[in-house]
Amino acid sequence: MIDSENMLSGAYEKMEDKIMGMTMTQKILAAHAGLESVTAGQLIEVNLDLVLGNDITTPVAIREMDKIEKKEVFHKDKIALVMDHFIPNKDIKSAENCKCVRDFTCRHGITNYFDVGEMGIEHALLPEKGLTVAGDAIIGADSHTCTYGALGAFSTGVGSTDMAAGMVTGKAWFKVPSAIKFNIVGKPSEWVSGKDVILHIIGRIGVDGALYKSMEFTGEGISSLSMDDRFTIANMAIEAGGKNGIFPVDEIAVAYMKEHSKRPYKVYEADEDAEYEAEYTIDLGTLKPTVAFPHLPENTKTIDEIKEPVEIQQSVIGSCTNGRIDDLRIAASILKGRKVAKGVRCIIIPATQAIYLQAMEEGLLKIFIEAGAVVSTPTCGPCLGGYMGILAAGERCISTTNRNFVGRMGHVDSEVYLASPAVAAASAVTGKISGPDEL
Numbered sequence: 001m002i003d004s005e006n007m008l009s010g011a012y013e014k015m016e017d018k019i020m021g022m023t024m025t026q027k028i029l030a031a032h033a034g035l036e037s038v039t040a041g042q043l044i045e046v047n048l049d050l051v052l053g054n055d056i057t058t059p060v061a062i063r064e065m066d067k068i069e070k071k072e073v074f075h076k077d078k079i080a081l082v083m084d085h086f087i088p089n090k091d092i093k094s095a096e097n098c099k100c101v102r103d104f105t106c107r108h109g110i111t112n113y114f115d116v117g118e119m120g121i122e123h124a125l126l127p128e129k130g131l132t133v134a135g136d137a138i139i140g141a142d143s144h145t146c147t148y149g150a151l152g153a154f155s156t157g158v159g160s161t162d163m164a165a166g167m168v169t170g171k172a173w174f175k176v177p178s179a180i181k182f183n184i185v186g187k188p189s190e191w192v193s194g195k196d197v198i199l200h201i202i203g204r205i206g207v208d209g210a211l212y213k214s215m216e217f218t219g220e221g222i223s224s225l226s227m228d229d230r231f232t233i234a235n236m237a238i239e240a241g242g243k244n245g246i247f248p249v250d251e252i253a254v255a256y257m258k259e260h261s262k263r264p265y266k267v268y269e270a271d272e273d274a275e276y277e278a279e280y281t282i283d284l285g286t287l288k289p290t291v292a293f294p295h296l297p298e299n300t301k302t303i304d305e306i307k308e309p310v311e312i313q314q315s316v317i318g319s320c321t322n323g324r325i326d327d328l329r330i331a332a333s334i335l336k337g338r339k340v341a342k343g344v345r346c347i348i349i350p351a352t353q354a355i356y357l358q359a360m361e362e363g364l365l366k367i368f369i370e371a372g373a374v375v376s377t378p379t380c381g382p383c384l385g386g387y388m389g390i391l392a393a394g395e396r397c398i399s400t401t402n403r404n405f406v407g408r409m410g411h412v413d414s415e416v417y418l419a420s421p422a423v424a425a426a427s428a429v430t431g432k433i434s435g436p437d438e439l
Helices: 004-020 024-033 057-065 092-108 122-128 143-151 160-169 194-205 220-224 227-240 251-260 325-335 353-361 364-371 421-430
Strands: 043-047 050-054 079-082 112-114 137-140 154-157 171-175 178-185 213-218 244-246 278-283 290-292 300-302 314-317 345-348 396-399 415-418
Touching: 024 043, 024 137, 024 154, 024 213, 024 244, 050 057, 050 122, 050 160, 057 092, 057 160, 079 092, 079 122, 092 112, 122 143, 122 227, 122 251, 122 353, 137 143, 137 160, 143 154, 143 227, 143 244, 143 251, 154 244, 160 171, 178 194, 178 220, 194 227, 194 278, 194 290, 194 300, 213 227, 227 244, 227 251, 227 325, 314 325, 314 421, 325 345, 325 353, 325 364, 325 421, 345 364, 353 364, 396 421
Parallel strands: 050 079, 050 137, 079 112, 137 154, 178 213, 178 278, 213 244, 314 345, 314 396, 396 415
Antiparallel strands: 043 171, 290 300, 290 415
């Protein structure tokens, strides 16, 4: 006789065993949903620690919020509004957008509002200001909100409608993502940075290789990556389709948070039996400077695989991906005592006012200007085809930004090549895509 009761009991035990193991992301989401555990594909409502918007997406969210019966924000300290895409205002429309946000800020008493003189590129500014820490659940109406996973937070980009709902309720709905594990081993060689790591990964798995999945980075090699490297890698998780990217909280991350934030943080670690849809090993010691050719971040070649000269007319070093102090130091080490090639425009954009000031105090700005580069106020600028570096038809730009889609930086017949600050600086000197070792 079949013991159906025991069979049923055994099935439940197996089911419980299956849902016990959670990834780092799943643990954060479960905690913020008030649940003991969650599983991939489950729909949950999450309490938010921070809601982010910028000068492009916030006006849309404000208009959506006007349609909601409840007009007050859920918490004036847990909303961050950063004017960074078209700041200082480049035209009447951008001025009107910023005025809309300024008026909203005053009306609601928003604490964390950053405008000209205080602002920076949002994804560099918020960690620097201590507004993002390990264990947080963060949404932002900008796709590169996934940057804060470098500190061990769950952070992801949303649309302006979700931002509006988040500002009112302090909550957001999510489908719990499954995960891919990236085991980082070894140590990088000279001139290999976080940008090369993430371009290598995207080239390997494709722009949809992690679609709506959590990209979870682990392994002993992470200790060889600076916080700036980690911010860069997490920033571009979305370019592989990822819902988020996330790093473990080690001594380097803790030191960064202690320096920049007074907020308490919470460390979550993946269970040993956490389930991953795929696992990849990335040996940092085998990586080389990498360039993404037009018109997708997955279209990668290492610098030694580029056989024919690729002449450029512009080099951009900056953005939420690579405008931090390490990036500027690397660029300066290459540009020092050299000149930008004739016919090349080299535009350098520190990501925040603090980074700008530090670069000035270290003498980096002097190096850039003497080399023939220009230095901009912090802004997203040319990354999205905004301003301060728009491309004409037929022009090529090597850029430390994160996207190289058709028309991304200007004319649809222009081309954008993604690379590290080291490669972008070296290319500015030679006038063609080059590695630092070619100088």
